Amino acid sequence: MADRNEPLAQVKSRRDTALATLVGGVPYIAWLGVRFDRRGDELTAVLPFADRLIGNPMLPALHGGVTAAFLEVSAIVGLTWTALWDDMEAGRIAPDVARPDSLPRLPKTIDFTVDYLRSGLPRDSYARSRILRLGRRYASVQVEAWQDNRDRPFAQATGHFLMPQG
C-alpha cells in the first residue's frame, strides 16, 4: 500500500531515477535514439525520426530493422519496468544512474516476431508494450508501434523472454 503522505517530489524522483538507470545503462538504446515518456507506471517509447533510420530512401520509409529494434527495446524496457516496480516502490532496490548494476539484470529475448502492418513514415514513432504474462522464469510481451494515429499501428510484435534469476 502506497504511502499517501510521501512527498510528491520524492515519488517522482524515485521513479524517474529508476527509469533513467534502466534506459541509460543500454548503449544501443542511446545509439538508436529511443527515450521513454512516463505517466505513472505507463511507459511510451519515443523514437524521434532521423535520416540514419531510413531503410528505403526512395519512399522514404523507416528501415524494417529499426522498427523491429524499436519494438524490442520497448518490450524489454516495459517488461523490466513492470518486473521491478514493486521492489522500486517498496525501496528494496536503490537505482543509481552512475551504476547500471544497481538494477537487476535484463531479461533475455527468447524469440521475437514482428508484423509489419504499413510503411514506417519519416516521422517520430511511439510504442507501448503490454505484459501478457510475467512468470518467475518466462514472460510474454506484446508491443505496438504507431506514428500519426494511435489507432493505426504500423507494426506490432510479440516476444518471449527469459527472466533474470536470483
Added chain:
Amino acid sequence: MRAQGRHGRMDAQDGAGRMQDDDAVAPRAGAAGDAGPEIGPDADQRLALARQFLEQIPHARALGMVVTALGAGRAEIAMKWRPEFVGDPRTGVLHGGVVSALMDTCCGAAVMADDSGPRSTATIDLRIDYMRAAKPGQDIRARAECFHITRSVAFVRASALDDDDGNPVATATGAFTVER
C-alpha cells in the same frame, strides 16, 4: 497492402537497372536453370551492385553492413561489433535489435537476389529465435536464403553467426512482399 516498403530497387543509381538487369547479370542467358556456383565476372558485378545498393540504405550504412556474398536467392551480410551496439553493458553482448536489423536486411537482399528479379521487397513478418548471446567483440554475419517465391510473396530463412560458425547466434524466418 503497401506494407513496409523499406527495401527499394537494387538500382545502381535511379531507375537505371535492377540488380538482376540483363546487362548486369545474365544467369539464365546461356544454360537453362543455371544455378551453379556464383563465380566469374557476372557474379562479381552482381556483388558490386548489391554493395552499392546497401551503401544507399542509410540505416545499413549507419550499422556498417557490408555484403560479403551473393548468389541466386542468397545473401551474406557482415557487420562489426561496436560498443554502441551493446544491449547489456555487463556482458558486452550485442542488442537483439542489431541482430534483427542485420537479419532483416539480409533477408531482403536474398529476395532481391532471386533470379526472377523482384523490383522491390518489403518485410511482411519476421520471427527471430535467439539461441545464444553473440560473443562480445566478434563481428557478426547473417546468411539468408529465399527458399520459395511466388508472384507476390517470398519466404526466407536466415541465420546469424559470429566466429563460431557451426553454432548460430540466432535464426530467422520471414515472409516478404515481392513487387514485380
